[in-house]
Amino acid sequence: MANFDILSLRTIFEDQNVMICFNGPFSHSVIEQLGEAVKNYLRSSEAPKDRIADVFSVFVEQAQNLKNYTTRTDLQSVQHSSGAGGTLAIAHEGENYIVSSGNLVQSEDVARIRRYIDPLLEADKGELKRMYKQRLREPVEQEEGAGLGFISMARKAVEPLRYSIKEQPDGTMFFNISVVI
Amino acid sequence: MTKLEIEAGNSSPSVRFDPESGLLEIGGESYPENSKEFYRPLIGWIEEFLEASSQPVTLRLTVTYMNTSSTKYMIDILDRLEAAHDEGHAVAVEWHCDAENGRALDTIEELKEDFEMPFEVISEWREPDEW
8 A cells, every 4th residue: 555654653643642552353362462461561660550450451341342342243234344343542641541442333332332321421439339239230141241341441430431422424333432540 | 079170361260179178269360252151160060069068168269350241250159159158058258369459459348248258358469460
């Protein structure tokens, strides 16, 4: 590709203080290997262990959501070649870390995502704990997947979760969630 | 029953259960690709043991990290032990965690709130590259 320009890509990463970024299909081995890299990177920084554990935990929840969502076979129509897989980045944001990820979602899933996340935005620590415990106790078979993960992310975040769902020019929807730790 | 031994994987914990001593140990990181596939057989094994034997059981956890779906299965294991405790089976839980990771300690203390069986949280020193 004559137009490919890695320097401009690098400049974008540096401007946004990106530590680690992965774009593409998330397999379980990608998650394990990126996870090792994330841990090693954080351990070489001055970050205390709790913070490293929180960043790693949010990374795993987001990466597993991306993998689980983008490997669903009914998504083949949405995941055309340019949009396959997901994007996940860990960056510095001031004194904090930000773990952010995004992927294309089907329009029928938008309401479910909002139903999971919206109640978490206003909830205080006590309410989040109550929601977490309640969901933890729901029978395993009924677990819809991402619900508990979002609550766990909200509990580790130092500010409310940031999320957006943006319609793309081709009509697909792009879902992004960011967690500040 | 025979000994149960599962080696740790990159993202799955090690499991050891010695039916003679009744010691069940789960350690390491737990975020397997399919937590149901990993934990279901283990839960089945625990149930079978609790039914077949009156041997006291100690669950020693040295898990350093659990994702949310593993946590759900861990609660399932603890619930079964609690049920056995309610029926008079001698059961104890020992959950070890890194003294420097206050978050992990809080998480375990919070889970402990829901149980009546003997449940000890042990905070200990670990290497900087462990948690």
